[in-house]
Amino acid sequence: MTSTAAVKSRTSSIGLGLLNFAYPNWGDDANYNMMIIDASISLLGVTGIVGVWQNSTAYTVGQRVVDSTSLAIYQCAVNHTSAASPTTFAADRVANPTFWTAVLTSQQVTNSGSATDNAVARFDLATGKVIQTSLVELDDSGNISPFTNDVGGLGKSGKAWGDLFLANAAVINFNAGNYTLTHAAGILTASGNFTVSGNLIVTGTATVTAAPLTLTGGQIVFPGTQNPSAGANTFDDYEEGTFTPGQTSVGGTITTNGTRTGWYRKIAGFVAGSIDCTITTNGTGATQLNWSGLPFSTTATSACAGIETAATAKQIVGMLNNASTTITQGAFYDGTYPGADGRRFVVNFAYPAA
Numbered sequence: 001m002t003s004t005a006a007v008k009s010r011t012s013s014i015g016l017g018l019l020n021f022a023y024p025n026w027g028d029d030a031n032y033n034m035m036i037i038d039a040s041i042s043l044l045g046v047t048g049i050v051g052v053w054q055n056s057t058a059y060t061v062g063q064r065v066v067d068s069t070s071l072a073i074y075q076c077a078v079n080h081t082s083a084a085s086p087t088t089f090a091a092d093r094v095a096n097p098t099f100w101t102a103v104l105t106s107q108q109v110t111n112s113g114s115a116t117d118n119a120v121a122r123f124d125l126a127t128g129k130v131i132q133t134s135l136v137e138l139d140d141s142g143n144i145s146p147f148t149n150d151v152g153g154l155g156k157s158g159k160a161w162g163d164l165f166l167a168n169a170a171v172i173n174f175n176a177g178n179y180t181l182t183h184a185a186g187i188l189t190a191s192g193n194f195t196v197s198g199n200l201i202v203t204g205t206a207t208v209t210a211a212p213l214t215l216t217g218g219q220i221v222f223p224g225t226q227n228p229s230a231g232a233n234t235f236d237d238y239e240e241g242t243f244t245p246g247q248t249s250v251g252g253t254i255t256t257n258g259t260r261t262g263w264y265r266k267i268a269g270f271v272a273g274s275i276d277c278t279i280t281t282n283g284t285g286a287t288q289l290n291w292s293g294l295p296f297s298t299t300a301t302s303a304c305a306g307i308e309t310a311a312t313a314k315q316i317v318g319m320l321n322n323a324s325t326t327i328t329q330g331a332f333y334d335g336t337y338p339g340a341d342g343r344r345f346v347v348n349f350a351y352p353a354a
Contacts, residue, residue, distance in 0.1 A: 255283030306347030
């Protein structure tokens, strides 16, 4: 039967345009069928379609068109007039990438027919048509977690995340509170023991609030150049070593010095050590002895004491003046000159230093 009713060019809900099926006398039945199509697509939330994209046509933001080649739906993002013929829709989108955004493709997406509540959906295979339930849930409070405890990972080898951003006062929780890392006001607090398998480099101030501080490795390394502190309770340096002291007489000249050695320990601002010096040939040496070349300058005057061990076993005394590295006034306890051929002097020193 042939109908004489006018054929509608677009559907009422989403503006679906009537394609040319080469049948000029479509009537009410065709319109009815298009209404069914229109209503079905409307249920999917796809509205505002003005038809197939056309050349030299004015489009406004929010209008949607169909790509006649891919059958994908695009939404206008910028008011504009489309390119003139023979430019295609695809070429027009390449030339003006901000004009259109994809809304829906013609591919059908299906699943297995059931889903797990709160499960995050993911694509199965590479067709883009099949989704499946994942092992991850997103609950109504915005929490993302696996469906079962202690499975999966955040990233994996070769596919790691670049950064992790956490809010102020965030807590990293291990095993339901067994161990936590808590942030607050620029401080990260660990709830228990913290083991570092490599080097631990602290650029700010490290504070230990509980005693004792135990060093199972048994070593503290200070820099070669001291970083001095004015704090009365600050341990800021340690150094140990050896040196070769100089040995001269105040009067005359010692012809030949023998073996001369020295050692020292510097603990913060305190230096202690000893020198061991011999005279092979005294020559014209007289009055007193000086021993020079101590490793650090004094910050106060100090007395030194020792013994001559080769011949007399007499006590040796000396003086370290402020801002000096030389033990002066080296003499026997009775003030006499200690030097002679073959004499050996062991003198201890202890003094404050910077």
